Amino acid sequence: MSPLEIHLWKRYHHGERRNYSTQMSPSQQNLKQVIYVSSAVGLPLPEEIERLLHVSRKHNEHDAISGLLLYHDGSFMQIIEGSEDAVDALFSRIRMDPLHRNIIKLHEGPTSGRLFPGWSMGFARPDTSKSSDKPSTLSFHDIRNDLAQIQRKDLRVGTLLDSYFRMFRTSYPLLGGFSALQTL
Numbered sequence: 386m387s388p389l390e391i392h393l394w395k396r397y398h399h400g401e402r403r404n405y406s407t408q409m410s411p412s413q414q415n416l417k418q419v420i421y422v423s424s425a426v427g428l429p430l431p432e433e434i435e436r437l438l439h440v441s442r443k444h445n446e447h448d449a450i451s452g453l454l455l456y457h458d459g460s461f462m463q464i465i466e467g468s469e470d471a472v473d474a475l476f477s478r479i480r481m482d483p484l485h486r487n488i489i490k491l492h493e494g495p496t497s498g499r500l501f502p503g504w505s506m507g508f509a510r511p512d513t514s515k516s517s518d519k520p521s522t523l524s525f526h527d528i529r530n531d532l533a534q535i536q537r538k539d540l541r542v543g544t545l546l547d548s549y550f551r552m553f554r555t556s557y558p559l560l561g562g563f564s565a566l567q568t569l
Contacts, residue, residue, distance in 0.1 A: 415468070415469050415495060416466060416467065416468065416469075416495065416496045416497070416498065416499065417466070417467065417468065417469040417472040417473070417493070417494070417495055417496065418464065418465065418466045418472070418492065418493070418494060418495070418496040418542075419464075419465045419472055419476050419490065419492065419493045420462070420463070420464050420465075420490070420491045420492040420493075420541075420542065420545055421462070421463055421476070421479070421488055421489060421490045421491055422460065422461060422462045422463075422487075422488075422489050422491060422549070423460075423461045423463075423479075423485040423486065423487055423488040423489070424459055424460060424461070424485070424486050424487040425456075425459045425460075425461065425484060425485070425486075426483065426484050426485070426486055427459075428458070428459050429484075434456065434508075438454075438506060438508055438522075441454075441505075441506050442505040442506045443505075444475075445467075445475075445505035445506050446505040448467065448471045448474070448475065449467050449468065449471060450465060450466070450467035450471050450472065450475055450505065450506075451466050451467060451499050451501045451502055451503070451504050451505060451506075452464045452465040452466050452467075452501050452504065452506060452507065453500075453501050453504065453506070453507040453508070453509065453528075454506055454507070454508050454509070455508075455509045455510070455525070455528070455546075455549060456508070456509075456510050457510060457511050457525075460552070461485070462545070462546075462549045463479075464500065464501070464542060466496060466499050466500065466501065476490075491545055492541055492545070496539070498538075500535060500538055500539055500542060507522075507523065508522045508523070509522075509523045509524060509525055509527065509528045510524065510525065511524065511525045525550060528546065528550075529550065532546060532547065
């Protein structure tokens with residue numbers, strides 16, 4: 386097993402998690418959003434990313450957490466949304482995760498609604514074609530196409546996504562400037 390696989394196994398089998406699904410529905414609770422960026426320790430293989438997504442989606446579904454994870458070349462950006470208790474518990478686990486370093490919280494606060502209600506963890510990477518049959522696995526180009534709609538719902542999230550994409554515009558010219566953001 387790779388270090389990532391061992392870590393995920395331990396996290397899944399030994400992690401202390403609360404069951405939020407039996408409590409008040411997340412739509413009736415105070416919703417919270419956390420947005421952060423981080424660096425991976427080493428460059429995970431695609432199979433390791435898939436395993437990370439599988440385990441995380443199970444946990445997030447159990448804890449009524451939704452959101453989006455973006456990944457490129459060792460760099461992560463994640464938007465987490467759910468009940469305050471669930472989001473705080475998840476972010477505490479992320480901060481303690483030895484697979485992340487340089488974690489920078491860009492935003493933390495209440496949100497009036499979920500931006501990604503159907504995704505226990507949407508995932509996007511820079512390729513311009515989908516390599517997965519999962520509807521919650523997208524390319525950066527897919528997110529770019531929805532960026533104006535995301536920004537209309539939450540200006541902060543749209544602006545932070547735009548900033549993240551701009552870091553990669555020389556590698557992926559199709560992700561260059563997002564003129565839709567300036568025209569809103």
